[in-house]
Amino acid sequence: MANQSYDAPAREKHWQEAWDKEGIFRASEKEGLPKCYVLEMFPYPSGRIHVGHSRKYTMGDVFARYKRAKGFNVLHPMGWDAFGMPAENAAMERKVHPAEWTYENIATMRRQLKSMGFSLDWSREIATCSPDYYQHQQKLFLDMLKKGLAYRKSSKVNWDPVDHTVLANEQVIDGRGWRSGALVEQRELTQWFFKITAYADELLDALNALDKWPEKVRLMQANWIGRSEGMLVRFALDGATAPENHGEVEVYTTRPDTLFGASFLAVSADHPLAKAAAANNPKLEAFCEECRRMGTSVADLETAEKQGFDTGIRAVHPLDDSWTLPVYVANFVLMDYGTGAIFGCPSGDQRDLDFARKYGLPFKPVILPPGKDAARFEITDKAYDEDGTMINSSFLDGMTTEEAFAEVAKRLEQAKLAGKATGTRKVNYRLRDWGVSRQRYWGCPIPVVHCETCGIVPVPDKDLPVELPKDATFDKPGNPLDRHPTWKHTTCPSCGGKARRETDTMDTFVDSSWYFVRFTAPHAKTPVDKDAAAYWMSVDQYIGGIEHAILHLLYSRFFTRALCDTGHLKLADNTREPFAALFTQGMVTHETYKSRHGGWLQPGQVRIDGEGSARKAVEIATGEPVTIGPIEKMSKSRKNTIDLDEFVTRYGADVARWFVLSDSPPERDVTYTDVGVDGARRFVQRIWRLVDQGAEKVAEKGAPQPSEMGADAVALRRASHKALTQVASSIEGLRFNVAVAQIYEFANVLGSALTKTGADMAWAQREALEFMVQMIGPMMPHLAEESWARLGYNTLLANKAWPEADPALLVDDTIVIAVQVNGKRRDELAIARTADKAEIEAAALQLETVQRALEGRPVKKVIVVPQKIVNVVG
RNA sequence: GCGGGCGUGGCGGAAUUGGUAGACGCGCUGGAUUUAGGUUCCAGUGCCGCAAGGCGUGGGGGUUCGAGUCCCUCCGCCCGCACCA
Numbered sequence: 001m002a003n004q005s006y007d008a009p010a011r012e013k014h015w016q017e018a019w020d021k022e023g024i025f026r027a028s029e030k031e032g033l034p035k036c037y038v039l040e041m042f043p044y045p046s047g048r049i050h051v052g053h054s055r056k057y058t059m060g061d062v063f064a065r066y067k068r069a070k071g072f073n074v075l076h077p078m079g080w081d082a083f084g085m086p087a088e089n090a091a092m093e094r095k096v097h098p099a100e101w102t103y104e105n106i107a108t109m110r111r112q113l114k115s116m117g118f119s120l121d122w123s124r125e126i127a128t129c130s131p132d133y134y135q136h137q138q139k140l141f142l143d144m145l146k147k148g149l150a151y152r153k154s155s156k157v158n159w160d161p162v163d164h165t166v167l168a169n170e171q172v173i174d175g176r177g178w179r180s181g182a183l184v185e186q187r188e189l190t191q192w193f194f195k196i197t198a199y200a201d202e203l204l205d206a207l208n209a210l211d212k213w214p215e216k217v218r219l220m221q222a223n224w225i226g227r228s229e230g231m232l233v234r235f236a237l238d239g240a241t242a243p244e245n246h247g248e249v250e251v252y253t254t255r256p257d258t259l260f261g262a263s264f265l266a267v268s269a270d271h272p273l274a275k276a277a278a279a280n281n282p283k284l285e286a287f288c289e290e291c292r293r294m295g296t297s298v299a300d301l302e303t304a305e306k307q308g309f310d311t312g313i314r315a316v317h318p319l320d321d322s323w324t325l326p327v328y329v330a331n332f333v334l335m336d337y338g339t340g341a342i343f344g345c346p347s348g349d350q351r352d353l354d355f356a357r358k359y360g361l362p363f364k365p366v367i368l369p370p371g372k373d374a375a376r377f378e379i380t381d382k383a384y385d386e387d388g389t390m391i392n393s394s395f396l397d398g399m400t401t402e403e404a405f406a407e408v409a410k411r412l413e414q415a416k417l418a419g420k421a422t423g424t425r426k427v428n429y430r431l432r433d434w435g436v437s438r439q440r441y442w443g444c445p446i447p448v449v450h451c452e453t454c455g456i457v458p459v460p461d462k463d464l465p466v467e468l469p470k471d472a473t474f475d476k477p478g479n480p481l482d483r484h485p486t487w488k489h490t491t492c493p494s495c496g497g498k499a500r501r502e503t504d505t506m507d508t509f510v511d512s513s514w515y516f517v518r519f520t521a522p523h524a525k526t527p528v529d530k531d532a533a534a535y536w537m538s539v540d541q542y543i544g545g546i547e548h549a550i551l552h553l554l555y556s557r558f559f560t561r562a563l564c565d566t567g568h569l570k571l572a573d574n575t576r577e578p579f580a581a582l583f584t585q586g587m588v589t590h591e592t593y594k595s596r597h598g599g600w601l602q603p604g605q606v607r608i609d610g611e612g613s614a615r616k617a618v619e620i621a622t623g624e625p626v627t628i629g630p631i632e633k634m635s636k637s638r639k640n641t642i643d644l645d646e647f648v649t650r651y652g653a654d655v656a657r658w659f660v661l662s663d664s665p666p667e668r669d670v671t672y673t674d675v676g677v678d679g680a681r682r683f684v685q686r687i688w689r690l691v692d693q694g695a696e697k698v699a700e701k702g703a704p705q706p707s708e709m710g711a712d713a714v715a716l717r718r719a720s721h722k723a724l725t726q727v728a729s730s731i732e733g734l735r736f737n738v739a740v741a742q743i744y745e746f747a748n749v750l751g752s753a754l755t756k757t758g759a760d761m762a763w764a765q766r767e768a769l770e771f772m773v774q775m776i777g778p779m780m781p782h783l784a785e786e787s788w789a790r791l792g793y794n795t796l797l798a799n800k801a802w803p804e805a806d807p808a809l810l811v812d813d814t815i816v817i818a819v820q821v822n823g824k825r826r827d828e829l830a831i832a833r834t835a836d837k838a839e840i841e842a843a844a845l846q847l848e849t850v851q852r853a854l855e856g857r858p859v860k861k862v863i864v865v866p867q868k869i870v871n872v873v874g
Numbered sequence: 875g876c877g878g879g880c881g882u883g884g885c886g887g888a889a890u891u892g893g894u895a896g897a898c899g900c901g902c903u904g905g906a907u908u909u910a911g912g913u914u915c916c917a918g919u920g921c922c923g924c925a926a927g928g929c930g931u932g933g934g935g936g937u938u939c940g941a942g943u944c945c946c947u948c949c950g951c952c953c954g955c956a957c958c959a
């Protein structure tokens with residue numbers, strides 16, 4: 001056995017079977033044990049897994065295995081986010097049914113995940129495209145409908161002309177569909193919505209308590225919800241100038257304090273007042289048309305100039321009825337925020353100032369910045385939007401911004417216009433309700449029917465699931481459910497008359513908004529098993545990409561609350577939060593290669609010659625030169641992926657696991673390189689050599705500790721117990737790269753300690769080897785099992801508890817502290833750990849190096865930080 | 875424009891509350907063993923300097939006995955949001 005290299009691929013299979021046979025990763029609720037729910041964002045079954053994907057699951061697995069060893073009852077499940085467009089695209093392109101394509105991918109990816117040796121409970125596997133899953137989602141939908149949390153309305157929606165479907169606001173990025181990349185159009189459609197805005201305040205406030213979430217994600221969500229406090233203010237319109245039936249216009253403002261700085265009103269081109277005014281004004285009509293045509297993409301917005309059109313209507317100032325303001329239609333006013341109308345205060349808002357200067361409107365300052373002289377302060381081309389003292393503002397003069405806000409609010413709330421208060425305080429949100437209707441086949445059918453006499457009728461529970469028809473066609477664009485010859489025709493559950501099924505399906509983000517709850521009881525007859533959910537929820541450690549900072553994570557936070565409010569879920573801790581801790585992992589990146597004909601090449605198709613700036617790439621098949629492109633996230637489209645099967649067959653899963661954890665901090669990207677992989681491979685073999693050769697000479701397992709322990713043996717024991725403690729705390733903090741470095745460091749210590757002999761040494765060496773094997777256990781579980789067996793055990797290491805470190809071995813009797821003179825390090829001092837300040841000071845002053853550095857100056861002061869440092873000032 | 879993050883050797887990166895900067899890995903240099911089985915082991919490796927010593931965490935300034943860490947300011951890079959009234 002000795003001196004043989006470790007055949008990872010062969011042995012890994014063996015250990016995976018051993019774990020499987022004993023079913024040790026199958027979870028169940030156990031009272032008396034602390035629980036730990038570890039979850040990685042479940043994958044979309046798009047085809048095959050590459051090394052890039054494996055990093056997220058490896059991190060989760062290290063954490064899960066570590067927690068198991070620390071005595072936690074761990075739930076670590078896996079499933080498939082299996083509905084979505086790519087399956088339908090495959091159906092269109094390759095004439096294969098979405099279900100077939102999806103389930104084939106699942107089979108492949110399941111096998112690949114298993115080859116990595118993850119400690120997953122496969123008995124809980126779920127696929128969202130299975131009726132076993134989506135029937136429960138339909139039930140949830142119906143309960144949300146009953147509660148008023150799901151509703152239908154006609155509105156302007158984002159239409160993706162490539163995918164032929166509606167998109168949620170969250171799915172439009174820079175004016176383009178998040179998946180297709182197509183420029184999104186605005187269409188007026190009747191759609192299903194989830195009332196996420198009902199939870200706007202709660203979703204915002206609860207962010208504060210999510211202290212184990214990245215600050216960045218919390219900020220992004222807070223910005224997305226976009227709460228602002230302001231007022232609705234009603235302006236009377238001058239009857240001589242206003243269209244019929246338009247006696248007033250209501251604006252939203254966060255700065256009622258600046259009302260005396262108003263110089264115009266502006267409304268959106270889609271505002272009813274704009275439409276009424278345009279009715280008999282062709283020029284205005286044309287202007288409104290142009291505003292609507294203007295795109296919403298970044299480029300459009302940046303180049304678009306502020307433009308307005310004077311409607312001729314005059315509005316009466318709410319605090320001074322002798323003062324009227326012009327009403328414009330302006331291209332920068334959004335219909336779907338606030339009321340679609342604003343008052344412009346040019347001195348306090350840059351956009352308003354640009355607008356006022358362009359159209360010759362006044363811009364007198366109303367807020368004096370601190371320290372400025374009221375007599376001389378003026379606004380030229382920069383608006384002042386911060387706090388200060390009120391000026392030019394009648395009864396507000398001299399007040400602070402805050403006082404003026406309160407005063408205006410008080411007066412407008414008391415003032416009446418047409419019998420109602422002129423102004424009311426109003427909290428506004430940027431967040432919109434979640435549009436969930438999708439005009440696609442491969443999604444969860446919305447379980448309602450449309451009856452000509454009864455209207456919208458929910459499908460009764462007993463008729464669930466509403467299953468997708470298997471014989472849909474995918475040969476042309478559009479919704480396959482809608483054009484299916486028979487599927488949508490049904491009878492009304494209420495009156496029995498003719499009715500039509502809803503042919504929209506749910507956004508696939510609905511599927512992923514509650515799967516983590518379903519995992520707690522994946523075979524339950526109801527959507528949620530309350531007891532199981534109460535036991536396991538919330539997820540103790542969630543791991544996934546930053547790209548879901550808003551979409552999936554916000555939806556899940558909403559859905560968890562909706563589950564609570566529809567009576568499906570009661571969380572033990574009452575937080576209503578799905579994920580107690582969130583970690584956003586970095587990606588694996590790789591160089592890209594482009595052939596001279598423009599196409600991307602896979603790393604396997606390319607040979608690299610030379611080094612540094614002389615590096616050149618050649619296409620192996622043709623010998624043609626290849627352009628080495630930038631290092632990017634591994635992705636199918638760039639072809640810069642390393643296939644997991646090939647990697648595991650060649651190096652083994654442990655090398656892949658070790659590599660993706662090494663060097664880079666887990667939240668940052670790591671670059672895949674052959675030399676990096678080589679380092680991981682070398683270390684696997686090194687550990688095996690240490691264990692294999694060490695096993696020959698260390699003490700018998702279970703041998704009693706010799707009564708006499710020499711200095712070397714004690715030193716080794718100290719190193720072992722320290723490493724054990726450090727690695728544990730690094731894994732606990734998800735600082736895997738640091739844990740890796742600490743293991744390397746310990747391997748160096750162990751390597752030289754193994755050359756020493758003696759009964760006490762042999763005992764300390766066994767302890768050190770066993771600790772080493774346990775430390776690598778979470779990261780390289782196969783090698784660890786093999787090593788554990790080599791050390792004489794016939795039990796599974798995966799079931800072994802993490803060893804307790806001896807606190808006495810964690811502190812040294814003698815420590816080395818730094819000695820500074822005037823803040824510069826001049827020497828170091830070995831001294832008893834318990835030495836007090838006076839002893840340290842005396843010892844330091846005796847050092848020749850200290851005296852030399854003082855150059856004869858008297859000592860003014862000595863600062864001593866016991867166990868750390870001493871600084872002599874002179 | 876608004877919000878956030880980051881900047882440390884040739885490279886990836888370490889460094890509780892301010893307390894020996896550069897752990898660990900890669901690379902490189904020299905040596906030993908083996909000699910083609912994707913070897914292994916030992917020593918060295920921030921910069922300048924023969925040395926003593928000096929200088930060093932993007933630049934400048936500050937607080938402190940002491941600053942990679944705290945404060946101010948400037949520069950560079952990255953990410954998110956964006957006509958939100």
